[in-house]
């Protein structure tokens with residue numbers, strides 16, 4: 102791997118366990134979503150994302166209750182909807198601030214992020230979670246506040262994670278040539294899209310996942326094995 106100047110990392114399955122997201126964050130949002138929507142329905146931001154969710158589902162003139170039921174179904178399906186992710190992020194804020202949970206980090210991640218930053222690399226996040234949710238995630242992490250290491254955040258408002266165009270937009274936004282940018286993810290289809298846009302790729306296969314004999318992307322079981 103040569104001349105990496107920037108690293109863009111995914112979150113779930115890459116810096117942090119899938120189980121923290123599925124077993125802690127999703128149930129927290131699921132339980133509170135109906136009351137949150139009812140009590141915040143006058144907030145323009147909430148109205149905007151409820152409208153976007155209804156539009157995404159082609160629900161014409163849906164009642165608030167119908168949209169709530171739609172969002173609960175989407176949480177159960179782990180749908181990577183920008184509208185759902187925005188609303189989840191708003192709900193998770195209370196949980197972080199009240200100390201209900203801290204975001205899981207694999208043990209080597211914080212030290213490795215600091216080391217890469219210390220080496221002059223520019224670090225970014227690209228996740229299906231909304232940008233505000235990403236900032237909360239790294240601010241309230243088990244390893245302390247990691248937001249100072251990141252230069253920027255991208256979510257699906259930039260585009261879907263399995264489309265090459267999203268990665269072209271990201272490299273343009275960060276002002277690097279794609280071959281100087283390393284994208285890290287646990288999902289091969291996201292890495293395929295990044296590679297199509299010219300980025301270098303690193304496939305995180307955290308134990309107990311096994312590295313295939315001939316992985317289609319450079320594969321790592323931990324950030325410590327990556328030498329940018």
Ligand SMILES: CSCCC(=O)C(=O)COP(=O)(O)O
Nearest residue numbers: 112113228229230234235238
């Ligand atoms: C940072 S918000 C919690 C994670 C989340 O909702 C999510 O969908 C993560 O997906 P990723 O793209 O990071 O695999």
Ligand SMILES: [Mg+2]
Nearest residue numbers: 111113114287
């Ligand atoms: Mg992921």
